[in-house]
Amino acid sequence: MSNKIVSIQIGKINSYGDKNSKEFLDKYWESAFFKEVTDGKIWVGKTGLAGDEVADKVHHGGLEKAVFANSYENYGEWAEFLALDTIPFGALAENLTISELHESSVCLGDIHKIGSALLQVSQPRKPCWKIAKRWSNKKFTNEIYKTGLTGWYYRVLQEGFVEAGNEVSVVSQDESKISILDANMAFANPIKYRDILEKIVTIGAIAPSYKISVTNRILGDFSLEYMRVD
Known part of the structure; x- marks a missing residue:
């Protein structure tokens, strides 16, 4: 299987849970996490x-996190962790499910040509509590954080159409060649991998908010509250 779009997902905002519940898995929340597979050309x-x-x-969302992508190769590992035979496309709310590209091969600043669109990798996805809510598993968010299989965000350099089956061509790669996986491992272990974090902040193509997060992580002034499940 070549580098290509296996599936495309889009989602609408919906509400879930009970506004009166104090239990994490039952608490009320609003999200567009539950995305549906979409066929045909998508702008x-x-x-x-x-x-x-x-x-x-x-x-x-926004300009720096316009499109969320994840690797099809992660699906087996997620299904095993969740003790499920299979899980549907869009399992982590990604817009693009891509084969043959992985956090270990996709690098910060990479530019990918997909269909008639040109996209640039701007940062890893930060795994938040909604992953645990979606799958009714309090440990799943931390599992994604621990493994570094977070997926990645794109900014859109050139608007265009994409559709399932499109090849993903790597047009260019930042000279630092820091993979999403390396970036995630460094973020999780800032003392051990301080050198990688220091290289990350020199990459001009990363999202400004991500640069601030990495800088704060280096300084030891960063909260992981967004992951909290209780």
């Missing part, structure tokens, strides 16, 4: 795929 604009919605615009 990719500067702020994302046509028809895709974002509930939490503080932490998701």
